[in-house]
C-alpha cells in the first residue's frame with residue numbers, strides 16, 4: 001500500500017468541502033478523480049501532497065513513497081534556465097559525479113602511487129562510487145532530460161532559456177517535464193492536459209501508459 005486516507009474532512013471558513021473521505025492507493029493503481037468544478041478535487045490533492053492541513057481523519061503514507069505533484073501553480077525556480085531546472089532532479093547523481101572527478105585527481109597524485117595501502121583504499125572507493133553512479137543512471141541524465149523536454153514540446157528552446165520568459169502554459173509543461181523526470185512512486189496530476197496541445201497530449205498519454213509508478217489524476 002502506498003497511501004491510505006481515513007475519514008478525511010476539510011472546511012474552508014465554515015464551508016464543508018470534503019466530508020469523510022476514505023480511500024486506499026495501492027502500488028500500480030491508475031486512479032481518475034472526477035467531479036464538477038468546486039467539488040474539492042484540488043483540495044484533496046493538496047492534502048495528500050502535504051500542501052494543505054486537514055481538519056479530521058488520518059493519512060498514512062508509506063515510508064518509501066515518493067510523491068510527485070503537478071500543482072496548478074508552477075513550483076519552478078523562475079530565474080533558472082530550462083536545462084538547469086531539469087538537472088536539479090539529478091542533484092544526488094551530479095554530487096557523486098563531482099566526487100568521482102575528485103577521486104580521479106587524487107589517484108593521479110604521485111605521492112599516493114607510492115602509498116600502496118592508501119592507493120588501494122581510494123581505488124576501492126572509486127570503484128564503489130562508479131558502480132552506484134552507473135546503476136542509478138548517471139550516464140543517462142542527458143538523454144532522459146532531452147527525451148522529456150522533446151516530448152513536452154521544448155525541442156526548439158535553447159537550454160539556457162530563462163524560465164520566467166516562458167508563458168503560463170509553457171511553465172506548466174516544464175513543471176510536468178520535471179515531475180516526470182523525478183519518476184515518483186505516486187504521480188499526482190491536477191488537470192495536466194489544460195495547457196497541452198494535441199501532439200504533447202498524445203506524448204503524455206503514451207508516457208503515462210508505460211509509466212511504472214502509480215497515478216492519481218484529476
Ligand SMILES: Nc1ncnc2c1ncn2[C@@H]1O[C@H](COP(=O)(O)OP(=O)(O)OP(=O)(O)O)[C@@H](O)[C@H]1O
Pocket residue numbers: 012013017035036037038039040041042043044
Ligand atoms: N484556499 C481556499 N480558501 C477558501 N475556499 C477555498 C480555497 N480553496 C478552495 N476553496 C473552495 O473550496 C471548494 C473546492 O475547491 P477545489 O479547488 O478543491 O475544487 P476543484 O474540485 O478542484 O474545482 P475545479 O474543478 O474548478 O478545479 C470551492 O468551493 C472553492 O471555492
Ligand SMILES: [Mg+2]
Pocket residue numbers: 041042043190
Ligand atoms: Mg481543481
